[in-house]
Amino acid sequence: MAANKQGLSSLLEVDIYGITAEEYSMGRSNIEVVARMIEAGIRVIQYREKEKSDREKYEECLKIRELTRVAGVTFIVNDRVDLAMLVGADGIHLGQDDLPPQAVREMVGGEMFIGLSTHSPAQAEAAVRLGVDYIGVGPIFATNTKKDVCAPVSLEYLDYVVKNIRLPFVALGGIKEHNIAEVYRRGARCIALVTEIVGAPDIGAKVRALRKAIREKSS
Numbered sequence: 267m268a269a270n271k272q273g274l275s276s277l278l279e280v281d282i283y284g285i286t287a288e289e290y291s292m293g294r295s296n297i298e299v300v301a302r303m304i305e306a307g308i309r310v311i312q313y314r315e316k317e318k319s320d321r322e323k324y325e326e327c328l329k330i331r332e333l334t335r336v337a338g339v340t341f342i343v344n345d346r347v348d349l350a351m352l353v354g355a356d357g358i359h360l361g362q363d364d365l366p367p368q369a370v371r372e373m374v375g376g377e378m379f380i381g382l383s384t385h386s387p388a389q390a391e392a393a394v395r396l397g398v399d400y401i402g403v404g405p406i407f408a409t410n411t412k413k414d415v416c417a418p419v420s421l422e423y424l425d426y427v428v429k430n431i432r433l434p435f436v437a438l439g440g441i442k443e444h445n446i447a448e449v450y451r452r453g454a455r456c457i458a459l460v461t462e463i464v465g466a467p468d469i470g471a472k473v474r475a476l477r478k479a480i481r482e483k484s485s
Contacts, residue, residue, distance in 0.1 A: 278400055278434035278456040282476060284308040284463055285344075285438075286315060287411055291464045299464050300330050304337045306473035308463075310436075310456070312359055314344035327353040342381065347373055357381060359402065362389065367396045381436075385419050390431045402458070403427050405439020406449060411460045421452055428453030443476055447483030 284303040286296045294302075296315065303311055313330055315323055327343060331353040334341040342357040343350035347370055350358040357379030360367060367380050374380070383402040384390045393401045408418050418439065427435055437449050438458035449457055459476070466472035 278310070278436055281310070281456060282308050282463075282473065283436045283438070283456050283458040284311045285458055285460045286311070286313050287460045287464050288315065289317070290411070290461045292467065294464075296326050297329050297333070299469065300333055302469035303463065303473075304333060304339055306470040308339070308473065310340045310342065312342040312344055312458075313349075313355075320349075323349055324352060327355070331355060340379075342379065350374070350378065357399070359383070360398075367393075367398050371397070384427075385416050386423065387426050387430070390427055390433075394431060394433060398433070400434040400436065401427070401431070403435050403437050403454070404458075406437055407440025407445065409440040409460075421448070424449065424452050424454060443472075443479050446476055447479050450480045 286299060288296045288299070291299050296313070300311055311330070311334060313327055315326065323346070327349050331341055340356045342359050343355045344359045345361065345364055347358050347365060351374060355378070358370060358374065359381040360370065361383045362385070367382055370380055379399045381400045381402060382393045382396070382398045384393055385404070390401060403424055405416070405418050406421060406424060424437055434456070435454070436456045436458050437454035441449055441457055441459050442462045446457060446459070462476070463469055463472055
């Protein structure tokens with residue numbers, strides 16, 4: 267059963283959005299990292315995994331779905347609509363080159379969230395017309411986490427979204443402890459981090475440090 271859409275909207279205004287990346291997880295599995303994220307109080311988690319077989323991804327998503335369901339955490343699958351549907355995820359996150367959101371909506375119905383990555387004002391405006399539930403805004407800063415990532419869109423694009431787009435959004439891309447407060451100051455209330463969290467020796471301590479940076483440096 268997918269989560270209530272209003273619940274996701276409120277979550278995207280207040281906290282950190284976790285994304286898996288086993289390649290950077292210091293030898294820990296995606297399952298272990300997700301468990302640590304949940305313990306740290308992260309309420310939205312996206313599964314993103316490119317390198318494994320479909321069977322491995324499916325089995326991981328099943329386990330993560332169970333962990334997130336028990337904890338009441340929103341679970342989103344990146345790109346793979348089939349996996350999201352098979353495991354009963356709360357949402358699917360699409361890129362600009364993935365299946366069109368309209369086609370995905372026909373597949374998943376009205377109970378599953380659809381997020382769409384955007385990199386420009388034109389793409390953000392298009393996302394509104396397409397009826398997605400939220401957008402990704404980024405990459406704000408340079409990042410090497412994704413192999414096919416575009417150039418940084420800068421804080422100016424974030425400013426545009428804050429002022430002009432009436433959709434929940436998550437800011438992402440190259441965000442670290444030293445710059446998260448600036449992203450928050452510019453109006454982002456949900457901020458995604460990848461390597462900063464999954465690559466931390468102590469994920470709980472890192473999440474606490476990130477929240478402290480937001481409180482102390484953005485005031």
